[in-house]
Amino acid sequence: MSRVNELIRDLAPHGVTHRVLGEVATYSDTRVDANELDPTNFIGVDNLLPNKGGKNDANYLPNTARLTAYQDGDVLLGNIRPYLKKVWLADKSGGCSGDVLAIRISDEHCSAITPEFLYYVLSSDGFFAYNMKHxxxxxxxxxxxxxxxNYRIPVPPLQVQREIVRILDQFTQLEAELEAELEAELEARRRQYEQYAGVLLESAEDVPRVRFGDVATIVRGASPRPIQKFVTDGADGVPWIKIGDVPARGKYITRTAQRVTPEGAAKSRRVRPGDFVLSNSMSFGRPYISKIDGYIHDGWLAISEFEESFVSDYLYYLLRATPVQEEFARRAGAGTVKNLNAAIVRSVEIPLPTKERQEQVVELLDKFDALVNEISNGLPAELAARRKQYEYYRDKLLTFEEATA
Known part of the structure; x- marks a missing residue:
């Protein structure tokens, strides 16, 4: 900060010039043929990452013939839902969809502002708040x-811009390193937890094994089609459970984003509070416990009527355990498309200890799970605090006293 202050004092003692963005930059008006693009240089709004995370390679290519071309040094903004803060400084040429804006410094101002400085200005929270407001x-x-x-941006002398970019690049690198360290620590704790859970859930010689389908009712969900016809905001709608209604590492289903009509529910499968649902889609084989009365589509399996044999929390830990998950995967088949149908889940053999033993295992795993969750909550909180600190210093670095006309 002191170096920046010195440069401003020496190079802009009467304040820094501010201009509206349109005076120094414009939107790309060049075009590129879609058939010239590949997943590394096509940018759609879906492969721009939120919270200024840059971009991923595309998982699809456009079917439009002509697209907006971008070039090295353009700032690409996701123009849908600005609050997602999708922005990337292009380091190559390519093409982008209509939901992405390619902002390019005009030729006559290339000597006045650097792409890297403009990127940091347009990735500031101040800009995104302005963008969302309008x-x-x-x-x-x-x-x-x-x-x-029309957004007003500071245009300090180039030496000031380069020094600010150097500092913010360092901040960004430190933030990435910290995030990697925290994620590695969290992953180590999770692996330790899984190993510990595996030991506790390991079937001893004197523990009987049973076919899952002999001690529980396991059925597939059902989907009314077309589903759009049955989704409703009406008061008579009932919860429609989808994979997005539970966090990736969550345990309970407590609410749904959508509801379906009674007619749609009649064509679906009901689950009651306490029933399990098992996914056969994005989080393959992952169990969840429903806390609501709702209905599931055919990407779920419903598990009920197990209470005579299993303590609910013990069954949850057992279904999550590595041996059971590996057995699900083995029986579901190789390749990218796996089919974890009700017959497969019914046929899997699982240990059936006494309920007293189940309660003991649950007590121990609950304690360890709480410890891992405490770390899981603590590490993101630490990372969020660092990001807040980073945002504070970035805002200070990008805030200048405006020169009087």
């Missing part, structure tokens, strides 16, 4: 292209 639409807000060009 966005249009309620459910799917879209940034106003004209308002974006």
């Amino acid at each position: 966005a249009k639409g309620a459910k799917m807000p879209r940034g106003s292209k004209q308002a974006i060009l």
Whole structure:
């Protein structure tokens, strides 16, 4: 900070010039043929990462013939839902969809502002708050292209810009290293937990094994089609359980984002509080416990009527355990498309200890699970605090006293 202050004092003693973005930059008006693109240089809004995370390679290519071209040094903004803060400084040439804006410094101002400095200005929380304020639409807000060009940005001397970019690059690198360290620590704790759980859930010689289907009712969900016809906001709607309604590492289903009509429910499968659902889609083989009365589609299996044999929490830990998960995967088949159907789950053999032993295992695993969750909550909190600190210093670095006309 002291070096930046010295440079400003020497090079801009009367303040820093501010200009509206449209005076120094414009949107790309060049085009590229879609068939010239590949997953590494096509940018759709879906492969721009939220919270200024840069971009991933695309998992699809557009079917449009001509796209907006971007070039090295352009700032690419996701223009749908600006609050997601999707932004990337292009390091190559390529093409982007209509939901992505390619902002390019105009030729006559290339000597006045660097792409790296402009990227940091347009990735500031101040810019995104401005962009969201001027966005249009309620459910799917879209940034106003004209308002974006009217956003006022500082244009300090180039030496100041380069020093700020150097500092913020260092901050970004330190943040990435910290995040990697915290994620590695958390993953180590999770592996330790899984190993400990495996030992506790390991079947001793004197513990009988049973076919899962002999001690529980296991059925597949059902989907009314077309589902759009049955989704409703009406008061008579009932919860429609989807994979997105539970966090990746969550345990309980407590609410749903959508509801279906009674007619749709009649074509689906009901689950009651205490029933398990087992996924056969994105989080393959992952068990969840429903705390609500709802209905499931055919990407779920419902597990019920196990209470005579199993303590609910013990069954949850057992189904999550590595041996059972590996058995699910083995029986579901090789390749990218796996089919974990009800017959497979019914056929899997699982240990059936006494309920007293189940309660003992649950007590121990609950304690260890709480410790891992405490770490899981603590590490993101630490990371969030560091990010907040980073945002504070970035805002200070990008805030200048404006030169008087």
